[in-house]
Amino acid sequence: MQFTTTVLLAKKTATGLPVPSSVIDALGSGKRPPVVVTINGGYTYRSTVGVMDEQFLVPLSAAHRESAGIAAGDTVEVTLVVDTQPRVIDLPDDLAAALQVAGVRAAFDTLSNSRQRALADPVSQAKAPETRARRIAKAVEALQG
Numbered sequence: 001m002q003f004t005t006t007v008l009l010a011k012k013t014a015t016g017l018p019v020p021s022s023v024i025d026a027l028g029s030g031k032r033p034p035v036v037v038t039i040n041g042g043y044t045y046r047s048t049v050g051v052m053d054e055q056f057l058v059p060l061s062a063a064h065r066e067s068a069g070i071a072a073g074d075t076v077e078v079t080l081v082v083d084t085q086p087r088v089i090d091l092p093d094d095l096a097a098a099l100q101v102a103g104v105r106a107a108f109d110t111l112s113n114s115r116q117r118a119l120a121d122p123v124s125q126a127k128a129p130e131t132r133a134r135r136i137a138k139a140v141e142a143l144q145g
Contacts, residue, residue: 009072016057
């Protein structure tokens, strides 16, 4: 499904791509489908449609805006395709081991893709070993609670 929209800025940094309800209906995969987003025919990423204030939106992070060469207020051509590929998180080995030892790996595996990323990405992005260890401990604690 292709449509034209304006990059929305909400609050200070949150941005999104408003999606017409007719597009959501035409996709035929519910109100919050996983999608492959292509902007202006050149930049593609995976996301999930969300709803904010009764408006359908595809999140658009600063990294995606920069990579696509767009900013809030720009008018863009968007193509959405239902994403049928499994979403797999690259789990750092040390985090995977810690989850196993703590007995919470099964709990991790039941989480949504976005929640898994919220636990795994900070570990992957840590530069200092101490930071990495703290973030692993925090992820384990979140699953134990």
